[in-house]
Structures are given as C-alpha cells and as structure tokens.
Amino acid sequence: MKAGFLGAVLASAAMMLTPVAATAQQAVPVAATTTVTATGTVKAGAPGATIDRRIFSQFAEHLGYGIYGGIWVGQGSKIPNTRGYRNDVVAALRALKVPLVRWPGGCFADEYHWREGIGPRNKRPTKVNTNWGGVTESNAFGTHEFMDFAELIGAEAYVSGNVGNGTPAEMAEWVEYMTAPAGTLADERAKNGRKQPWKLPMFGVGNELWGCGGNMKPDYAADLTRRYGTFIKVPQGTRTLKIASGANAEDYNWTEVMMREAGGHIDGIGVHYYTLPGDWAKKGPATGFSEEDYARTLSKTLKMEELVTKHSAIMDKYDPGKRVNLAVDEWGTWYDVEPNTNPGFLYQQNSLRDAIVAALNINIFTRHADRVRMTNIAQMVNVLQAMILTKEGQMVLTPTYHVFEMYKGFQDATVLPVELKSPWYNNAQWVMPSVSAIAARGADGVIRVALTNVDPNRPAAVSLTLDGVTATGATGRVLTAATIDAHNEFGQAAAVTPVAFTGAQMAGGTLSATLPAKSVVVLELR
Numbered sequence: 001m002k003a004g005f006l007g008a009v010l011a012s013a014a015m016m017l018t019p020v021a022a023t024a025q026q027a028v029p030v031a032a033t034t035t036v037t038a039t040g041t042v043k044a045g046a047p048g049a050t051i052d053r054r055i056f057s058q059f060a061e062h063l064g065y066g067i068y069g070g071i072w073v074g075q076g077s078k079i080p081n082t083r084g085y086r087n088d089v090v091a092a093l094r095a096l097k098v099p100l101v102r103w104p105g106g107c108f109a110d111e112y113h114w115r116e117g118i119g120p121r122n123k124r125p126t127k128v129n130t131n132w133g134g135v136t137e138s139n140a141f142g143t144h145e146f147m148d149f150a151e152l153i154g155a156e157a158y159v160s161g162n163v164g165n166g167t168p169a170e171m172a173e174w175v176e177y178m179t180a181p182a183g184t185l186a187d188e189r190a191k192n193g194r195k196q197p198w199k200l201p202m203f204g205v206g207n208e209l210w211g212c213g214g215n216m217k218p219d220y221a222a223d224l225t226r227r228y229g230t231f232i233k234v235p236q237g238t239r240t241l242k243i244a245s246g247a248n249a250e251d252y253n254w255t256e257v258m259m260r261e262a263g264g265h266i267d268g269i270g271v272h273y274y275t276l277p278g279d280w281a282k283k284g285p286a287t288g289f290s291e292e293d294y295a296r297t298l299s300k301t302l303k304m305e306e307l308v309t310k311h312s313a314i315m316d317k318y319d320p321g322k323r324v325n326l327a328v329d330e331w332g333t334w335y336d337v338e339p340n341t342n343p344g345f346l347y348q349q350n351s352l353r354d355a356i357v358a359a360l361n362i363n364i365f366t367r368h369a370d371r372v373r374m375t376n377i378a379q380m381v382n383v384l385q386a387m388i389l390t391k392e393g394q395m396v397l398t399p400t401y402h403v404f405e406m407y408k409g410f411q412d413a414t415v416l417p418v419e420l421k422s423p424w425y426n427n428a429q430w431v432m433p434s435v436s437a438i439a440a441r442g443a444d445g446v447i448r449v450a451l452t453n454v455d456p457n458r459p460a461a462v463s464l465t466l467d468g469v470t471a472t473g474a475t476g477r478v479l480t481a482a483t484i485d486a487h488n489e490f491g492q493a494a495a496v497t498p499v500a501f502t503g504a505q506m507a508g509g510t511l512s513a514t515l516p517a518k519s520v521v522v523l524e525l526r
Contacts, residue, residue, distance in 0.1 A: 035460065038435040040418055050415075055369070056362070058376060059101070062132070063344075066379055068138075070380075070381035097154070097408050101149075104146070109161070113166065131212065163209060163245070164212070175240070205225050221254075225244045242267050247311065272331070275331075285336055286348040298360065312326055326371045326373075336348070348385075352485065356520060389488075399479065406477055411443075413440035415439075432454060435454075439464075446524050446525070450522045453521075457517055473526050511525065
C-alpha cells in the first residue's frame with residue numbers, strides 16, 4: 001500500500017451518499033423515537049455459500065512497529081518471548097484463530113529480495129525501508145521467521161512476491177526454497193534450520209502494480225502476471241493459489257483487463273480499499289472526532305458493498321463459475337497518525353467506531369461469500385486498523401480485535417440469507433441503514449446471528465422471523481461503550497470489551513433483540 005495513492009479518486013468520494021446496502025436489506029424512514037425498529041427474516045431453509053474462514057485473515061508488513069516490536073523482539077529481549085516472538089501477541093492471535101497472514105507487504109514487498117532475509121541474522125544486510133519512515137531494515141525477520149510465526153499462531157501463509165523490481169527467476173527460486181522437498185534450494189533451506197518444506201497456500205504475483213509496485217498500465221501488468229505466474233511451480237501433489245495484483249478501489253478497468261488477459265492464469269485477484277473520514281491530505285483523527293465524522297466514516301466504509309458488487313460483476317463475465325477469488329487483501333480505516341509519532345509508521349488508535357467499521361465490512365464480505373473468499377485487514381499489529389497495540393512490554397487488544405473474536409464462529413459457516421428492513425440513521429448528508437445483519441450455520445451446527453446498530457443515539461429493536469429452523473433461546477455478547485470514540489489504551493486495556501448480552505429472546509419462531517446504540521451483537525441460537 002502507498003500513503004499517497006488515489007488521492008483524486010477518493011477525494012471525489014468525500015461528498016457521496018451511502019450506496020444502497022445489500023439488495024436483501026432495505027432501509028425505511030422512521031420518525032425520531034427513543035427506540036427504532038427493524039424487522040426481517042432469516043432464510044434458514046435456503047442456505048447460501050460457505051463463508052471461507054480466510055475472509056477473517058490478517059496482514060503484517062515491514063512497516064513501523066508492525067513486525068519489529070509488535071511481533072518480533074528477538075530472543076535476547078526482556079519481553080517474554082518464544083524464539084524471539086512475543087508471547088503475549090502470539091497467545092492473543094492464537095485465541096483469535098487467525099486463518100491466514102499476508103506478508104511481507106504491501107509496498108515493502110515490491111522491493112523485497114528474499115535472499116537478504118535468510119541465513120545467520122548477524123550476516124544479513126541492513127537496508128533502508130524506502131517506503132515506510134526511512135528507517136533501517138535489519139532483515140532479522142525473513143522467510144524462516146515469518147513461516148515459523150504463521151505456524152506458531154496456527155495460520156496459513158500468504159506470501160507476496162516482488163514483481164516491482166524483482167525477476168521471474170528470483171520469484172521462482174523463492175517459491176522453490178519454501179516448498180521443494182529435495183534439491184539444492186531444499187538443502188540450503190535445511191542448512192538454515194528447516195528440513196521439511198513449508199505449506200504455501202497462497203502466493204501474491206506482485207502488489208499494487210498500478211502504484212508502488214511499478215506504476216504499470218493494466219495491459220502491461222496483466223502480461224507480467226502471466227509471465228511471472230508461469231514460473232511459480234510447486235511440488236506435485238501440492239497447490240499454491242496465485243493471487244494477481246488487483247484494482248485500486250473503483251478502478252474497474254483494471255479488473256476488466258486483468259480478468260480478460262490473465263484470468264485463466266490466476267486463482268484470485270485483489271482489490272484494495274481504505275476507509276478515510278477525510279481525504280489523503282487530511283484523513284481525520286482516530287479519536288476525538290465528531291458525530292458527523294463518525295457518520296461520514298461509516299458511510300464511506302459502506303462503499304465496499306458497491307466495490308465488491310461491481311468488481312464481481314466484471315469477473316462474472318470471464319469466470320461465471322466463480323473459480324477466481326475476489327481477494328480484498330487490503331482494507332480498513334486510515335487516519336492521521338497519533339501525535340508525536342513517525343508519519344511513516346502509520347500508528348493510530350482504534351475505537352468503537354473501528355469495531356463497527358469491521359463488523360459492517362465482514363457483513364458485506366459474508367453476503368458476497370460466493371466470490372469473496374479471502375480478505376486481509378490492514379494491519380495486524382501497531383499499524384492502521386490493528387488487532388493489537390504494543391508499547392515495550394505492554395499489549396492492548398483493540399475493539400477491532402474483539403469484533404474478530406466475536407465472529408470466530410462464522411469461519412467456514414454456511415450463509416443463511418437475511419432479508420431485513422431497517423430504519424435510517426443520518427447525520428448531515430450521511431445516510432445509511434441503522435441495522436446490519438447476517439446469519440450463518442456454523443461448522444459446529446450452531447446458528448449465529450450478527451447484528452450491528454450504527455446509530456450512536458438510539459437503540460434498535462430487531463425482530464427476525466426464522467424460516468426453516470426452530471430455536472427456543474438465544475445467548476450472546478455485545479460490544480459497545482459510552483462514546484463513539486471509546487478505546488483501549490495502555491493502563492486501561494478493558495475500556496471496550498465484549499460482555500454478555502441479555503436483550504435477546506425467542507418466541508413463536510421469532511428472534512427479538514434490542515440492540516444498544518452504537519453496538520455489535522453476536523448471538524447463538526439454541
């Protein structure tokens with residue numbers, strides 16, 4: 001990702017009204033009342049696509065304290081660690097059941113040469129991170145460290161290759177180094193501490209080729225994707241999905257050209273979209289914002305529905321069987337950095353607003369689960385919309401972390417379509433449905449319903465008829481707080497955490513729940 005990309009395009013979106021939500025979810029006007037009402041039906045008898053667990057995936061780039069200090073402290077650190085990995089962060093990520101991690105970038109991947117990150121750490125070259133902060137990169141965290149980390153937290157690996165200033169041969173040798181069971185590169189890997197090959201479920205054929213990955217035109221990028229992808233070969237009996245560098249937000253022509261010219265050579269194509277309250281010059285603060293800022297942010301994040309719908313429609317022309325995955329492999333909020341921090345480190349706080357942004361996006365991805373089978377929120381630790389913040393030996397779980405934890409039961413679940421009529425929430429010109437809802441039958445057989453009330457002032461009484469399933473009760477948890485910018489900080493790490501939710505009940509085949517203002521609720525039906 002690149003801090004300055006698409007300024008003109010997103011600036012033009014700054015005054016837009018919210019796009020229509022899912023076709024099955026309509027907003028209806030209501031008078032200003034203490035509690036608003038939403039009604040709908042859970043179509044349990046007409047199940048949809050499987051929600052690939054990878055839509056809950058993460059992203060870790062060599063950026064600021066995302067890797068160094070956030071994940072990796074080194075074996076000599078006073079911070080409790082296992083082989084150099086922070087014990088507290090590893091435990092928190094294992095509890096989250098992170099499905100997959102994208103690494104090493106981002107723009108960092110476009111200049112990353114993998115051989116600089118293998119072998120004895122004291123012999124690895126030190127370089128300048130030209131994309132993020134101009135700081136030195138020790139290369140202490142390389143291929144072995146990342147793959148070991150992924151295994152440590154129980155996640156799959158999604159490695160981004162260097163098309164920007166690398167060669168097809170370099171990329172092919174990296175894939176061979178990671179996956180080959182025998183041969184010269186396998187022997188070299190063994191000398192560096194890993195005899196058995198790693199599993200490599202996904203490999204990115206470049207990153208943001210339209211921007212920091214080379215400022216390419218789509219036809220040229222498609223040709224390079226075909227060329228580089230040809231030499232990504234893995235051992236017989238294994239498979240690595242090839243993910244093409246996709247569009248920047250609403251650049252639909254990029255998707256058109258890439259699918260037309262290279263669609264038969266790839267297994268996925270990305271799209272990147274960041275939610276900014278303002279524009280690239282002045283994004284807005286992560287805390288201390290107004291309700292209008294809050295409404296603007298949510299309205300702009302709901303543009304994801306339009307983006308996914310339109311990119312999917314283009315892909316359907318060339319891939320009606322939906323073989324190719326629309327991978328939203330960079331998404332999340334992007335604010336002005338915290339005061340007195342390096343602007344190139346992209347360190348920002350994370351509030352209840354971010355939790356609601358996360359829930360809304362997950363709901364969108366779920367409604368498009370037939371095409372969207374991987375997404376990567378940016379980023380995992382200490383960067384942008386992070387799961388975790390660290391400061392020396394301290395760690396804080398963010399409200400976004402808690403949303404991902406609450407949604408764990410939706411991994412690999414089956415979509416149960418929800419038809420919902422919601423009241424409106426509006427502030428100034430920013431208008432959107434108050435309530436967002438999804439439902440699914442989990443791999444464990446449990447039916448879960450996730451409900452988000454974006455209205456920061458009014459509770460929402462939700463009534464959902466269950467069509468095709470019988471339930472007698474509902475239990476769950478709620479995430480909310482007194483203010484829209486409530487957040488967890490060092491020394492006050494539990495200000496925004498989930499608690500038991502007692503406002504739901506079943507009667508006569510109908511689920512009723514009163515959602516607090518500005519809240520995320522996840523229910524399990526029994």
